[in-house]
Amino acid sequence: MTSVTENQLVGRSVARREDPRLLTGHGRFVDDIELPGMLHAQFVRSTVAHGLITAVDLTAVRRVPGVVAAFTAADLGLGDITARLDRPPAEFVPTAMPVLARDRVRYVGEPIAVVVARDPYAAEDGLEAARVTYESLPPVTCEEQALAPGAALVHEEAVRNTLVDVSLFATEGIDGIFENAPCVVRVEARTGRQNALPLETRGAVAQWDAREEQLVVHTCTQIPHQVRTVASRCLGLDERAVRVIVPDMGGGFGLKCVVGREEIAAAAAALRLRRPVKWIEDRKDALSASFLAREQHYTARAAFDADGRILGLDADVVCDMGAYSCYPFTAGIEPLMAAGEMPGVYKVPAYRVRGRAITTNKAPTAPYRGVSRPQYVMVVERLMERAARELDMDPLEIRRRNLITDFPYTGVNHITYDPGSYLESLDLCEQALKEAGWYDRQAAARAEGRHIGIGYSCFSERTGYGSAAFAARKMQVVPGFDLSEVRMDTGGAVTVTTGTMSHGQSHETTMAQIVADALGVDLAKVKLHQGDTDRITYGWGTFASRSITVGGSAVRRAAVKLGDKLRAIAAAEWGVPPEETELARGRVRRRDEPGIELTYEHLADIAYLKSHLLPEDIEPGLTATAAFDVTTDGTFSNATHGAVVELHEGTGQVEILAYVCVEDCGVAIHPQVVEGQCRGGIAQGIAGALFEQITYDAQGEPSATSFMDYKVPTAHEIPDVTIHHLETPCAFTETGAKGAGEGGTIGAPAAVLNAVNDALRATGVELDTTPITPETVHRALTSPALEQTR
The missing domain is CATH 3.30.365.10 (Aldehyde oxidase/xanthine dehydrogenase, molybdopterin binding domain)
Incomplete structure (x- = not known):
């Protein structure tokens, strides 16, 4: 497509489209949603880190004033959430994460039952009346316990509590390189377990739409289409019968790019009761029972020559992933990231790494901003500093040489x-x-x-991780591509969809800048739609810095295709080849005679209201779709x-x-x-x-x-x-x-x-x-x- 680029918007800090709504209190978050007859849910959670459930008595719960219902997994017929890697058993052990724990609990805070009441206070009162008895099992609370011979097992199938054990890139002769190197430095580093801590905790509002025969789930997720898939499978519904909508979202940072158990359980309760059900996570549960991250242990060494050039890197990475694999990334997300990318910005000629994910009786781990890169960068940078000290070099000079x-x-x-x-x-x-x-x-x-x-x-x-990059990790669910639709109406206004999901990154502005430049329209003419599985054909959501690289590329491709159609309609009216036309600020004009031009409104009238004037090879309407995937x-x-x-x-x-x-x-x-x-x-x-x-x-x-x-x-x-x-x-x-x-x-x-x-x-x-x-x-x-x- 040919377009004029005067007043280009890409590269400019224009006023954010989101700000007037958010700054004047007109943002709409999950907890702002109020529906007629809405009920409120909270979860009976495990008080022990490891144990067999011998009894769950909800009789007294159901008698609490204001409580409408209380359900266990058996009451709701809920299935499991299971994420897998296509790796042999020696490298990967899948773990099924029940939506509600049935026979066994594996961390403090694990949900066992859901209490549904007329207001949030009655739901909390109902939790106090629940009686759960356990047969306690030895908890596994650290790496040393998890890997010790004869250790208690968090999952019986996970030998030595290891979910992932992968050795990669063993350069031939690497042991000899270290034996003969003039300088070998070592680092042993540990990083603390963290919470991603979005300002808005997790939450969901689910309701059954009888007219559409559809379960509608409003939730603050980074991956709405994946939530739809898991919900439909756990609840035994066709995917068409589940619609996931994401309103404004107050942060995610990776915590919300996995499918949680609570939104599925809340949806199941709404389906069962045929009444809207809201669940909002309180800060105590968010800190202790939500997805966590970052607890990692590195043992690394690096070999250098006498001039400070690195000869080899050898590392062992152990990531404590808590009780379960997350969906869709699995417990492999942190060790595979660290193992695959540790050499980073340096020329490392020889490399060997072992990456392990262990399971412990702690809340499970999800991706958190950076995913292992803050940790392995810290380790490699410490190796550079230590080598500089050993070789009596300036620490920046040793970096420059590598x-x-x-x-x-x-x-x-x-x-x-x-x-x-x-x-x-x-x-x-x-x-x-x-x-x-x-x-x-x-x-x-x-x-x-x-x-x-x-x-x-x-x-x-x-x-911009594409499908090829995720497939290399042997993920069974392979993210990567993104889809976009760009549509122009008869007034020349543009609607664009993206499969990415903003949780504070200003997609409404940045995606509009891309489209406005590609089509040559005012920014105010462009409106973004995101986070609705019925309006967005498909998308993988937002994580791993993919929104602009992948989503923005799909958006631009779709906009270019729409621009090409506008030019083709104008060219047909003028009787010239499309190559003789160009886009120019809401118009198509002749390249050979710039004074001759047609407005987008005129062309839209033809596309929609006078389609009989269109050539046979041009379909009615002004819509274009495009996909983008990173193949490198x-x-x-x-x-x-x-x-x-x-x-x-x-x-x-x-x-x-x-x-x-x-x-x-x-x-x-x-x-x-x-x-x-x-x-x-x-x-x-x-x-x-x-x-x-x-x-x-x-x-x-x-x-x-x-x-x-x-x-x-x-x-x-x-x-x-x-x-x-x-x-x-x-x-x-x-x-x-x-x-x-x-x-x-x-x-x-x-x-x-x-x-x-x-x-x-x-x-x-x-x-x-x-x-x-x-x-x-x-x-x-x-x-x-x-x-x-x-």
Whole structure:
């Protein structure tokens, strides 16, 4: 398609289309939905981490004033949610996750029964009356217990509590490389279990539509079509008989890109009662019983030559995935991500990795922003820092010697990296911190006995995963493509659909920018529809920074096809070839005579109201559909983060004084949105580095069930972030854009940890585990080694 690009919208920070609605209180979230005769649901949850259910007595529940019904799995006839990988039994063990636990519970908070009442307070009263008895079993609460010989089994079929065990990329001769290397460094790192913590907790409102013979489920999910599939299968309905609608959504971060049990159970209750049922997750359940992430253990070593060039990387990754595999990604999501992509931005000639997912008596794990990349980037960056110290090199120089600079580059992990600005981003980040005077301030502070450190992290973010990438993981359910429909009405207004799902990423604006540019219409003329399985043909939703790379590419393709049809109709009216026409701000005009033009309204009249004038080869209407899938290994955004921290001896607190991010996500559709994604991601990365963690006691009881115990940073702890943009357009997407959703989170833990270790240099202490607690920092700052330097 040929179009005029004056006043191009892509690349501009236009006013967000969502803001007037959201800022004036006209947003509509799940909990805003009120329906006639609506009931409220809550869940009887397990109070033990591991046990056999010997009895569930709901008799007293049903007598509680206001309670309408109480159901177990047997009452509702509910099935299981099972996610699978097409891998042999030695590599993958599937685990069925019942919608409601029947015979056995495997973590504190597991749903056993659903109580339905006239209001939320009566539902809570009903929970108090439930009586569940258990035969307790030994809980498995940590990696050491899970893998110990003779350990109690969370699932009988999972030998040594291992769900995934995959060894990859064993380069021939790698043992000899390590034996003969001039420098070998090691890191053992652990990262704490986290909650994705969206502002809006999970929730659903389900109702039976008798006229349409359809179960309608309003829920805050990132993957509406997958929720429809699972709900229909668990409830024994045709997919046509289930409609999933997502209203405005207050965050997801991956927690909502898997199918949860509660929305299925609430839907089953609505189907049974033929009355609307609402379930809203409270914060206690969200913290303790919802999907969690990040609990990982790395043992890694790297071999270097005497000039600081890496010779080999060898790693063992163990991810504690909790009690079950999530649907559709399975328990393999974290170890396979780490194992497949760990070499990252560096030229690693030899590689070996073992990735394992273990099961424990904890809430199950779902993807969370970054999915293992914050962890393995932290490990690799620690290896770089340690090698620099061993070889007496500048830590940035050793990175420069190992960064990929020639593209396309096919790594030892069989992934081809498209062009990026790895070296340029590092150089600019260092320059920014130097020009801001932080190196001079650090030297002055050290002379005063203060502890200021500067740390960096270099990384890439693989985005736009297509079907080929997910198929390589041997997922039985293979995400990848996206579909879009673009339709113009008789007034020239445009409606566009996307299978992606915004939960704060401004899709209503960015997708409209793409369409408006492709068709040459005003932004106000474009309206996006998303999150409705009856209106959207199919879609995989939003995760893994795929919305613009995959969804936006499908949208642009559909818009281009519609533009071609407009040109074909105009060309037929003029009697010229379509190649002699072009789009120009709501019109089609002659290329040879620009003064001759037809408005879109005129062409729409022909397409809809005077279709007898259309040539035989042009169908009536103005609608175009298109699909897009990434057939390459994907595209790679990249960045360098630099953090400046000060450690306070008296309290052990880590104060972040400055933070610089130099990022390259290709063409930024809306630069302000990209910066917002970056800042929000960095805040979450800092949270993981310094604050957030859920632990469990010996009985499997979670430590953090409120914000009194689960420490999250406020605006006071998150610094101002300076962002610099580089732009390497992507050759594989329709817009030149790469993904930007996860990069901030990926780079922050490593940058903060390296800065803390730089500040601790005089102590002789090095930290490799997050979160970094004040107690740990205080012990390091009061160590005898530090006293000897004074």
